[in-house]
Amino acid sequence: DSGVTQTPKHLITATGQRVTLRCSPRSGDLSVYWYQQSLDQGLQFLIQYYNGEERAKGNILERFSAQQFPDLHSELNLSSLELGDSALYFCASSVTGQGNNEQFFGPGTRLTVL
Amino acid sequence: GQQVMQIPQYQHVQEGEDFTTYCNSSTTLSNIQWYKQRPGGHPVFLIQLVKSGEVKKQKRLTFQFGEAKKNSSLHITATQTTDVGTYFCAGKRGSQGNLIFGKGTKLSVKP
Numbered sequence: 437d438s439g440v441t442q443t444p445k446h447l448i449t450a451t452g453q454r455v456t457l458r459c460s461p462r463s464g465d466l467s468v469y470w471y472q473q474s475l476d477q478g479l480q481f482l483i484q485y486y487n488g489e490e491r492a493k494g495n496i497l498e499r500f501s502a503q504q505f506p507d508l509h510s511e512l513n514l515s516s517l518e519l520g521d522s523a524l525y526f527c528a529s530s531v532t533g534q535g536n537n538e539q540f541f542g543p544g545t546r547l548t549v550l
Numbered sequence: 551g552q553q554v555m556q557i558p559q560y561q562h563v564q565e566g567e568d569f570t571t572y573c574n575s576s577t578t579l580s581n582i583q584w585y586k587q588r589p590g591g592h593p594v595f596l597i598q599l600v601k602s603g604e605v606k607k608q609k610r611l612t613f614q615f616g617e618a619k620k621n622s623s624l625h626i627t628a629t630q631t632t633d634v635g636t637y638f639c640a641g642k643r644g645s646q647g648n649l650i651f652g653k654g655t656k657l658s659v660k661p
Contacts, residue, residue: 438592469648478556478653479593479638492648526592536581536642538595539649 439463440542442527448548454515457545459527461508465540467491467533468510470502471526473544479526485510486533514547522549554641556652564660569626571655573639580642582615582622583649588635596624596637629659 439462449455461468470482481494485504496502499517504510514521524546528539555574563569573582581600585593597606599615599622606613612625622641626633636656640649 438594471651479651481648481651484648494648528593536598536600538583538598539593541585541592541594543592 438540438542440527440529440540442525442542442545444545445543446546446548448550449517450550451517451519453517453549454513455517455547457512457514457525457527457547459510459512459529459542461510461527461529462540465529465531466508467530468504468508469528469530469539470496470510470512471528473524473526474522482512484533491533517549519549522547554639554650554652556639556655558655559653560656560658562658562660563629565631566628569629569633569657571624571637571639571657573622573624573641573652575620575641575643575650577643578619580619580644582642583640584613584622584624585638585640585651586635587638587654591635593638626657629657631659631661633657634659 441460443458467486469484471479482496483502484492488504499515502512524544526544528541530537530539583598584596587593603617604615610627614623636654638654640651642649
């Protein structure tokens with residue numbers, strides 16, 4: 437158990453819909469990262485937040501958005517969903533946001549778009 | 551953009567054989583991390599290398615960081631079925647910026 441929690445575990449929805457994925461970082465970690473992992477693909481970095489502020493942006497689509505709240509939990513919003521958005525979405529946290537600390541990954545949310 | 555290339559993509563070995571995965575960057579990295587993802591699981595941090603030419607060992611696992619800090623390798627001696635999974639390297643360039651993950655090497659071990 438990494439200490440990072442993600443809800444829900446599984447999500448099945450239809451094309452065109454909007455969903456929200458939630459992540460609670462490890463206690464004491466200020467930075468949260470979101471990754472997308474498609475079948476047999478690596479980890480595609482989406483976005484990073486540090487202490488409530490956006491720190492870095494990766495290959496995140498305009499249909500996707502995220503935020504980190506004052507209690508440091510984070511939400512990833514995916515809208516106008518397409519079949520290709522089906523993937524495993526991981527949240528990770530670290531103490532700092534500078535890429536020199538290990539990242540602790542949550543169990544992931546498996547999104548299926550039908 | 552900056553990329554971290556990892557080879558091979560897949561490796562099938564007989565239990566007891568050695569295994570090596572390689573990670574290469576076109577630019578100098580300030581540090582490199584390795585993660586392991588078991589089937590159906592999430593990535594778990596293994597180690598971080600920071601110094602040029604650094605070598606670290608964890609039991610049967612040996613991690614190296616190249617002299618130019620552009621490449622790294624993970625070597626597993628005498629693989630076991632518990633080594634099955636995907637091994638990712640992740641590199642960071644400079645003092646800013648996030649980690650860039652390689653696509654991973656998926657290791658399968660035949661008993």
